[in-house]
Amino acid sequence: MTGTRGTLVVGAAQAGVQLACSLRELGYQAPITLVGAEAHAPYQRPPLSKGVLMGTTNPGALELRGAGVFAERRITVLTGERITEIHSDSAGAGTAVSASGLRLAFDRLALTTGARARTLPVPGSDLDGVLRLRDLDDARRLGAAVDGARRVVIVGGGFIGLEVAASLRGADRAVDVVLADDRLLARAVGRPTSDFFLRAHERRGVRVHLATVPARLLGDGHGRVRAVELSNGRTLPADLVVVGIGAAPRTELAEQLGLEVADGIVVDEHGRASDGVTVAAGDCVNCPCPVAGPARRRRFESVSTAIEQAKVAAATIAGVPAPYRAVPWFWSDQFDLKLQVAGLSDDADETVVRGDPDGERFSVLYYGDGRLVAADCVNRPADFVAVRAALAAGRTAPPRLVADPERKLKDLLRDADVEWVAA
């Protein structure tokens, strides 16, 4: 199965780098080539909306691994090469061709192609001063544009939108956030946490417009944006508009290969695409949910899920398959607020608030069928680490006990079959 052309990993960000490194850690001996479209060496994305945007993070500190690590592990890294064509045979071997004409032959293919920022489908979204934030070049463009901007409108109330809002408000810009949902972070956290972030942003001077979308962006007559006209008829003046309305998976190559695609490259619990041999990981995949609950599939966009899926895909290629079971977790830093989320709260039927949201230090614990399934933690890292460990080990605690913020969750969360008589 392991031929001489080795594995080609298409996409050189968090998932791709992890996949390549994990292959070597698992003893894979054949060549590994990691090819990325961006000109930069593989880097971390989370700081882009915070330190990089505000110029406080040195770009050198973004590297995911040093060049020496790739050399030592015999991983060939090719940057600035966008793969535009791939052909493979029934065994999964084939050739990829880049836009510049580079041809790369492979025995095994891994797709870690990520996602692209969605564009705003309204008139005026092509005006100067309308920017997005997905990659390092975007962050640099946005950072440069912030210098001359006083009034910023951010479209989107997810992690990117709110982190950018916090960064820019922290730099004393006037910030409006406009979102279609009726609550912030709707895809990531439960309603109590959404309500808290609304108040927290408003307390710090961010104006939030829920359940509102831009109808059109107005120019100044010289091709630059000057205002955003909303669906409710209001007009918000703006020298800068940042669009953060989610990301769409990059599935073009998977489609060329005839792989099944449905909001992402459809993979099984071993990261295998529908041909049974190509693997995929990260923001580009739609995978079986890794934690217990109703059978369903999901697409995740986070560092922890990219890393875990990449390890699973590497294990499949290396011939030591291990299914994807890791508890998803997420984090977001906004102002002095640290949000950490463990597990998935979508199916929760009971919610316990622990601590004081008005004191900006609390957790929301989610239960499904009487068992702990997830937690949103704000400035309570001990709660987060306790819940993350408990979910991985299948431990829980009765909702009535966890509400007391003075009792350590680490001590309360126990094996499910233990009785809580002493409590």
Add this chain to the structure above:
Amino acid sequence: MPSITYTSFDGETRTVEGQLGDSVMQTAVRNGVPGIVGECGGTLSCATCHVLVDPADLDRLPPMGELEDEMLDGAAEDRQANSRLGCQITLTEQLGDLRVATPEFQE
């Protein structure tokens, strides 16, 4: 430039030259030192850069913050008196060379 010596749980030692301003975690990850993960990139969100600082070096470190203290409680291996998170130790001229040990498990 300060050097950092990392000793793994099974006694393997590796010394790397650090860059001023980098953390003990960043230096390990960039140089491929096993035993440190640093999944969150140094934002105190994951507790996967747990290190045990050589007692001779411990007193020179800046004091631990509250968030670091809480995150250490949830590290995969139980904390000890000389436990720190590598992302919170920034290399400076004054701090000089450091010796740390890494636990067997980080996640």
